[in-house]
Every structure is written in structure tokens, then in C-alpha cells.
């Protein structure tokens with residue numbers, strides 16, 4: 478039989494979550510991508526099952542596992558397949574990855590890897606899952622919706638998790654190790670039970686307007702901060718004063734960023750936060766302190782770069798769980814970025830910066 482090769486690609490954008498007051502609620506898709514080029518023979522004439530081959534270039538290439546049973550993207554794909562009773566990857570699957578999203582910097586690298594995995598599973602299984610169901614699978618792995626929703630649907634997006642009944646809550650709270658077991662590649666078909674499928678309709682979202690005049694300047698320190706660590710330092714309870722502070726600003730921000738022209742006076746204040754940034758600034762200092770570097774300049778950057786010192790600036794926040802700083806602006810990008818770089822440099826921190834556009838969601842073609 479002649480082999481016919483199926484090829485397709487998956488492109489998933491970087492994201493910035495929170496945008497100040499919208500902790501675990503809002504996300505923004507940005508013009509850096511994780512891209513997968515996938516191919517496999519449709520009617521393989523090979524007598525035995527040939528395991529997947531992964532090659533990887535770009536950000537994270539020196540640390541990402543190339544074993545399909547350990548790599549986050551392919552493990553998520555296998556999770557989706559096995560929830561649909563498809564127990565293995567197609568034979569002779571080839572996946573070439575190129576990644577522009579730096580790891581552990583607050584630019585949604587893990588959310589992109591998870592969405593790429595969900596889309597890969599959907600394609601390999603010919604499942605044709607609707608967006609809502611793709612999101613359910615992603616939310617079983619990355620349990621806050623802001624990055625994955627923006628990575629999947631694109632733009633400036635707000636999302637919430639549905640309150641689940643008791644049975645669904647139990648199904649959705651299984652440990653990640655059960656959702657994503659590292660399937661042993663040499664155990665043949667006998668891999669035990671299928672993993673728990675997500676309850677239906679976990680995540681819900683809406684896309685806000687976005688003024689086309691606004692770009693995002695990402696100021697990216699050259700060190701990683703894992704999201705898990707950056708969540709551990711957050712309190713479990715907040716004062717009513719701090720909650721109201723954030724709710725007031727978030728309500729204004731979601732509309733203000735869609736207005737033309739955007740109002741810096743309104744937005745700068747609306748991007749302030751009391752739920753996560755104050756705690757994480759301390760964490761970033763600790764991470765650097767313990768790695769014997771000098772204390773960084775995050776508070777100085779956020780307080781000394783303002784719309785009056787840098788016309789065109791709209792607001793500054795921590796991107797996701799950090800350590801990247803995100804400045805939203807309508808111009809003066811280079812001065813904003815270079816002045817932030819100098820402040821960090823005085824503290825011994827090297828940064829890279831990029832001016833990014835707000836882009837659409839994931840594309841399979």
C-alpha cells in the first residue's frame with residue numbers, strides 16, 4: 478500500500494494574564510508564537526508501531542523533553558486522545574516545534590504548550606471538538622483560565638470557571654498526575670484505565686474591545702520564575718478594601734482599553750493591583766537574592782515610568798506571574814523600554830524587550 482502523508486501546523490500565541498487587577502480573570506494574546514509542524518502517514522505500511530519523533534528549536538530548546546511521553550504538549554494531546562478511547566499516537570508521527578515564547582517569564586509559555594497539545598489531540602483523533610470543549614480539556618491541565626482562554630480564542634478576553642456540582646467538582650479536581658500520567662512508552666497497550674474526562678462547560682469567556690492604537694512593550698528579565706512558586710506566595714484571604722480596589726479598577730479597565738483614543742489618566746490608575754503584584758515583587762527579590770544577584774528594580778520601574786514622564790504610556794503591570802513587566806502604550810515604546818532597562822541595569826538585572834501586537838487566537842492549518 479502507498480503511504481499518504483497528512484501534514485498540518487498549529488500556531489498558538491503568547492499571552493499576558495491579569496493586566497494588573499484582573500488576577501486569574503483577563504488575558505491578552507501577543508505576537509510571539511509556539512508553532513508545531515506535524516506529519517504522519519495515513520496508511521502506514523510499517524509492520525511495527527514507530528513512536529513519535531519530536532524536534533524543537535527556539536526558546537526552551539535546551540530544557541524541553543523530546544520524549545513524547547514526558548513533553549507537556551504531547552502528554553496533553555495523549556490525554557485528549559485517551560479520553561476518546563484512542564490509546565496511542567499514530568505510528569511514525571513527526572512533530573517539529575519552533576517556540577518564540579520564553580519559559581517561566583509570565584508570557585504564557587505553559588498555557589500555549591497546553592493549548593497546542595489540546596489542538597494536536599483534536600487533530601490526531603479527528604475529533605472536531607468545539608472551542609468550549611477544547612477549553613474544558615485545557616482547564617483540566619492549567620487550572621486558571623486567563624492564559625489558556627486568550628491563547629485559544631485570541632484578543633483581550635475575560636473568563637470565569639463555572640461553579641460545578643459535587644460530582645463534576647470531584648471530576649475536575651483530580652490530581653494533575655492522574656490527568657497527565659507519564660505513559661510508559663514500552664508498556665504496549667496495557668496502560669490501565671483511561672484518564673478522567675473533564676466535566677462539560679467548565680470555562681466561559683467573553684472578548685472585550687481593544688483599541689488598535691495600543692501595543693504591549695514586554696520587558697523581560699533574564700531569569701525564570703515558575704508560576705507555581707509565584708502562586709504559593711499569595712495570601713488565601715484578602716480584605717474587603719483590597720478586593721473593592723481591584724474590582725473597581727477591573728470594571729473600568731475592560732472598557733477603557735477598547736476606547737479610541739485610550740485615556741491614559743483613566744487606564745494608568747485602572748491597571749493598579751492589590752491582589753498579586755505586591756506579594757510577587759517581594760518574591761522576585763527573593764529569587765534574585767538567593768541566586769546571589771542584587772535586588773531588582775520592579776517598584777522603581779512601576780513608579781518612575783508614568784504617562785507624564787513618558788507620553789504615550791497607558792499603564793504598567795506584571796505580566797502573568799512575572800517576572801516580565803508589561804507596559805501598554807500608544808507610542809514612545811523604545812524610550813519606555815530603554816528607561817525600564819536602565820532601572821533594572823542599575824540593580825544588576827539584564828532584560829530584553831520587545832514591542833508586541835495584540836493578535837488573534839490559535840490557528841490550525
Ligand SMILES: Nc1ncnc2c1ncn2[C@@H]1O[C@H](COP(=O)(O)OP(=O)(O)OP(=O)(O)O)[C@@H](O)[C@H]1O
Pocket residue numbers: 492494511537541548549550576579580581582583584585586587588590624702703704705796797798799
Ligand atoms: N513549548 C513547550 N513545550 C513543553 N513544555 C513547555 C513549553 N512551554 C512551557 N513549557 C513548560 O512550562 C514551564 C513554564 O511554565 P510556567 O507556568 O511556570 O511559566 P509561564 O507559563 O511561562 O508563565 P505564566 O504562566 O506566568 O504566563 C516550563 O518550564 C516548561 O516545563
Ligand SMILES: N[C@@H](CCO)C(=O)O
Pocket residue numbers: 494495500501502583585621623624704707708753797798
Ligand atoms: N493568573 C495567573 C497567570 C499565570 O500566568 C497568575 O497570575 O498566577
